[in-house]
Amino acid sequence: MELVAAIDLGGTSIKAALLDSALNPVHSTRVPTRRVGEVVDVDQLGELIETLTEDATGHDGRLVGVGVVTPGIVDSDLGVVRFGANLGWRDLPLRERLIERTKLPMRIGHDVRAGGLAEFTVGAAVGVRNAIFMPVGTGIAAALMVDGHELHATGYAGEIGHAVVDPNGPLCGCGQRGCLEAIGSAGAIARIYAERCGEPVSGALEVATRMQAGDEVAARVWDEAIRALATALTTAVVLLAPEVIVIGGGLAESGDVLFGPLRRELESRLTFHRRPQVVAAALGDGASRTGAGLLAWRAVREASS
Amino acid sequence: MELVAAIDLGGTSIKAALLDSALNPVHSTRVPTRRVGEVVDVDQLGELIETLTEDATGHDGRLVGVGVVTPGIVDSDLGVVRFGANLGWRDLPLRERLIERTKLPMRIGHDVRAGGLAEFTVGAAVGVRNAIFMPVGTGIAAALMVDGHELHATGYAGEIGHAVVDPNGPLCGCGQRGCLEAIGSAGAIARIYAERCGEPVSGALEVATRMQAGDEVAARVWDEAIRALATALTTAVVLLAPEVIVIGGGLAESGDVLFGPLRRELESRLTFHRRPQVVAAALGDGASRTGAGLLAWRAVREASS
Numbered sequence: 001m002e003l004v005a006a007i008d009l010g011g012t013s014i015k016a017a018l019l020d021s022a023l024n025p026v027h028s029t030r031v032p033t034r035r036v037g038e039v040v041d042v043d044q045l046g047e048l049i050e051t052l053t054e055d056a057t058g059h060d061g062r063l064v065g066v067g068v069v070t071p072g073i074v075d076s077d078l079g080v081v082r083f084g085a086n087l088g089w090r091d092l093p094l095r096e097r098l099i100e101r102t103k104l105p106m107r108i109g110h111d112v113r114a115g116g117l118a119e120f121t122v123g124a125a126v127g128v129r130n131a132i133f134m135p136v137g138t139g140i141a142a143a144l145m146v147d148g149h150e151l152h153a154t155g156y157a158g159e160i161g162h163a164v165v166d167p168n169g170p171l172c173g174c175g176q177r178g179c180l181e182a183i184g185s186a187g188a189i190a191r192i193y194a195e196r197c198g199e200p201v202s203g204a205l206e207v208a209t210r211m212q213a214g215d216e217v218a219a220r221v222w223d224e225a226i227r228a229l230a231t232a233l234t235t236a237v238v239l240l241a242p243e244v245i246v247i248g249g250g251l252a253e254s255g256d257v258l259f260g261p262l263r264r265e266l267e268s269r270l271t272f273h274r275r276p277q278v279v280a281a282a283l284g285d286g287a288s289r290t291g292a293g294l295l296a297w298r299a300v301r302e303a304s305s
Numbered sequence: 306m307e308l309v310a311a312i313d314l315g316g317t318s319i320k321a322a323l324l325d326s327a328l329n330p331v332h333s334t335r336v337p338t339r340r341v342g343e344v345v346d347v348d349q350l351g352e353l354i355e356t357l358t359e360d361a362t363g364h365d366g367r368l369v370g371v372g373v374v375t376p377g378i379v380d381s382d383l384g385v386v387r388f389g390a391n392l393g394w395r396d397l398p399l400r401e402r403l404i405e406r407t408k409l410p411m412r413i414g415h416d417v418r419a420g421g422l423a424e425f426t427v428g429a430a431v432g433v434r435n436a437i438f439m440p441v442g443t444g445i446a447a448a449l450m451v452d453g454h455e456l457h458a459t460g461y462a463g464e465i466g467h468a469v470v471d472p473n474g475p476l477c478g479c480g481q482r483g484c485l486e487a488i489g490s491a492g493a494i495a496r497i498y499a500e501r502c503g504e505p506v507s508g509a510l511e512v513a514t515r516m517q518a519g520d521e522v523a524a525r526v527w528d529e530a531i532r533a534l535a536t537a538l539t540t541a542v543v544l545l546a547p548e549v550i551v552i553g554g555g556l557a558e559s560g561d562v563l564f565g566p567l568r569r570e571l572e573s574r575l576t577f578h579r580r581p582q583v584v585a586a587a588l589g590d591g592a593s594r595t596g597a598g599l600l601a602w603r604a605v606r607e608a609s610s
Contacts (some may be wrong), residue, residue: 140566142321146451146456146458147454147456149452150546152452153434153452153545153547155544155546156546157451159543159546160543161543162578163540164539164574167536174577234468235468235469235537235540236467236540239468239541239545240458241459242543270467271480271481273464273467
């Protein structure tokens, strides 16, 4: 049985799996990300792929390709990570480095765009020619499907988290004021609520729970987040005219308390534009890994053609 | 000599030309748009194409294809004008109607997207894989080149004029408040200035002239427009990562008084993002017509292949 390795590299952990050609995991693993000083150690990925090669043999299979997805600015055509703040990488030719060591067909991708690829291919927006996948977690980014093409722009596309939705809003980690990410992300919701109340919360879902219990500060913070999300999405809709917007990440787990008001807010802002459906991600946490698997199978097909 | 007809249909006039294969005009004409009641008369286009067929003969040429561009929501793949507020059209199968009458290879396009096609093909952003063309006149729309593909989204893409840049801003014709078009268009600049001063002006260029002469109201209106343009473009940049932004339309004729502050404002907002060049359109008023010519030659090539 031919298998591919799907590897989702994060700043704190690496999630990896062996997937069959139907993208079913036959084996999965999670290890803490290893660093040399501040810099994530590329050799760990090489070692992981070697271990997965043995694991494949243990499952009566054969590892035939690899997909690795990372955060940051990733030029997937060249297989170069341009900039990964969480990884300490700059202009790292990751694909070349890993091929050198493993000699396997290999594709490098961006974690969010790979998640989008998975949602657009086997998830919540299959066969849709114009769609947006926007995971909302600690940060916010988007994968854009435009006229049936996954937008790449040499790795720079989709940074919707840094659309300015309120020029007088809070400072963002990027240095700008009032970015969507600084108001509408799960991280921002928890942080802003904690600041206003003077007591920490476990996360955005707790803010939602408190709002439902009648907490007015929570309601205000949540409402500001919804409006920030709607503002950025409205601009994305007038520019790109998606038929479907897929919301993922931790915030999507809050369900109707997010989707109800977000749909209403978006509806109230769109006038002559085409109305997109707003739906929850189908693949949850595993979207990026599934996307890495899709990239790995692409690499296999390309190598054999 | 083979010639194509390039027709730019507007709400008040039709600009048409016969272009050779190098897109040089060998003949051009302009006629007022004819209406039957509120609705623009399709037959006028048919008659115009017949006249242009004779004109081509008169120039020792032969009309071999037609490109027609219109405002509104245009599905250029199907050749259908979905919605043209200025034209009184809804779901009009324009391509089919004109082929029936003229039997010529024919393409229908959107005026702004066709202008973008011209700027991206023979104008200010040739060979750039990610670019935005944004004419700023009475209204504002954009043509988007994404990864070397002209974004279409069945005609709905590029409506950047209706990105909300100030939720408390003036009412827009579309029914929403604070759209870019209601603050940053040449039309809005003239209108807002006139409202604040109580005296009419000939247009946005006069507001610029007054600002340069020390008029503080003019300076404020102009500054608000620049900031509105920068706000919408920043979101477009973080989403689409264009390498070049081409500004056209009447406002681009104001030159440095527009481009200087707009470049500075955009530069001040972008943090880790790729910085686009902001340049003036090369084809001016004729971009849409040149784009119609490009569409016509495409129709010819497709018909012969």
